[in-house]
Amino acid sequence: MAKAIRKRCGYGCVICGKPIYEYHHINGYRKETGHIEMEITLLCDGCHRKERGGLISRDDVVRSDANPINRTNGRSAPDQVWYAQGPVRIHIGTNTIHANYFGDDGVTILLLVLDGRPVLRLREEDGIWLLSARISDAWNRPLVQIHENELVYLVEETDITFVGGVLTVGPGSHPMLRIKFRPPDLFIQEAVFVWNGILVMISEKKGLHRINKDLVISGLQTDFQVVYNFGRDPANRGGFFRLGVPTRFSPVELEGQVREIPESMFPLEDISIAERFDILDEPSS
Numbered sequence: 301m302a303k304a305i306r307k308r309c310g311y312g313c314v315i316c317g318k319p320i321y322e323y324h325h326i327n328g329y330r331k332e333t334g335h336i337e338m339e340i341t342l343l344c345d346g347c348h349r350k351e352r353g354g355l356i357s358r359d360d361v362v363r364s365d366a367n368p369i370n371r372t373n374g375r376s377a378p379d380q381v382w383y384a385q386g387p388v389r390i391h392i393g394t395n396t397i398h399a400n401y402f403g404d405d406g407v408t409i410l411l412l413v414l415d416g417r418p419v420l421r422l423r424e425e426d427g428i429w430l431l432s433a434r435i436s437d438a439w440n441r442p443l444v445q446i447h448e449n450e451l452v453y454l455v456e457e458t459d460i461t462f463v464g465g466v467l468t469v470g471p472g473s474h475p476m477l478r479i480k481f482r483p484p485d486l487f488i489q490e491a492v493f494v495w496n497g498i499l500v501m502i503s504e505k506k507g508l509h510r511i512n513k514d515l516v517i518s519g520l521q522t523d524f525q526v527v528y529n530f531g532r533d534p535a536n537r538g539g540f541f542r543l544g545v546p547t548r549f550s551p552v553e554l555e556g557q558v559r560e561i562p563e564s565m566f567p568l569e570d571i572s573i574a575e576r577f578d579i580l581d582e583p584s585s
């Protein structure tokens with residue numbers, strides 16, 4: 301059902317076209333009827349907030365749902381972005397990944413995998429690329445999750461802006477995630493990924509770097525379908541850049557000092573409770 305809704309709405313907020321969105325019940329959700337496809341539309345975080353605050357009326361939503369801006373404008377306007385019918389280049393800092401459209405449904409590019417868990421992923425559906433990203437804290441608790449372009453989890457106070465095709469999550473000076481959409485290019489400009497004490501930072505200047513070992517990965521190009529695979533991978537996937545991570549950041553901070561501990565001492569049992577919140581593993585139907 302999600303797939304049909306995405307398609308109908310033009311893979312973006314029906315009002316402003318923003319590519320990261322939430323599913324919204326036009327008439328409110330009713331338990332008796334359940335989810336009815338035609339009553340669900342896509343609204344971005346900003347438009348959703350305006351709708352709740354009465355700045356966008358239900359009629360506006362209905363009108364836009366009938367004529368989603370991305371369907372009307374195609375991909376011409378700079379803020380209405382969708383990635384369709386062709387290869388895309390994903391820029392992770394200074395690294396470039398060429399994702400090819402193979403003409404069949406379901407190509408998945410795992411951009412970053414930490415301990416077997418994809419935290420940055422691109423999946424192709426009917427020629428449209430869908431982005432998933434998981435930003436957690438040191439205890440594996442989710443701060444922001446984007447699941448196939450849907451904003452599924454965001455801690456209350458997190459700021460999210462979309463200006464000139466740039467999505468920024470968190471404070472502008474130190475964003476948790478900053479993505480620039482410029483089809484056919486997608487720029488992961490800033491990000492901080494942490495999972496099981498593996499810390500990966502992405503910046504425009506440095507590329508992809510791990511503070512753990514001060515490793516910098518910069519200026520590389522690939523078309524692998526598993527790109528960066530760090531830590532232990534139960535699925536035994538390889539990767540363009542495969543790296544074990546024998547020391548981890550302890551989630552317990554000692555006097556403000558970030559401490560590294562051996563992988564075997566990482567308190568997995570204490571933090572595994574956070575995994576219950578996680579819904580990013582399976583593609584939605």
Ligand SMILES: [Zn+2]
Nearest residue numbers: 313316344347
């Ligand atoms: Zn919107």
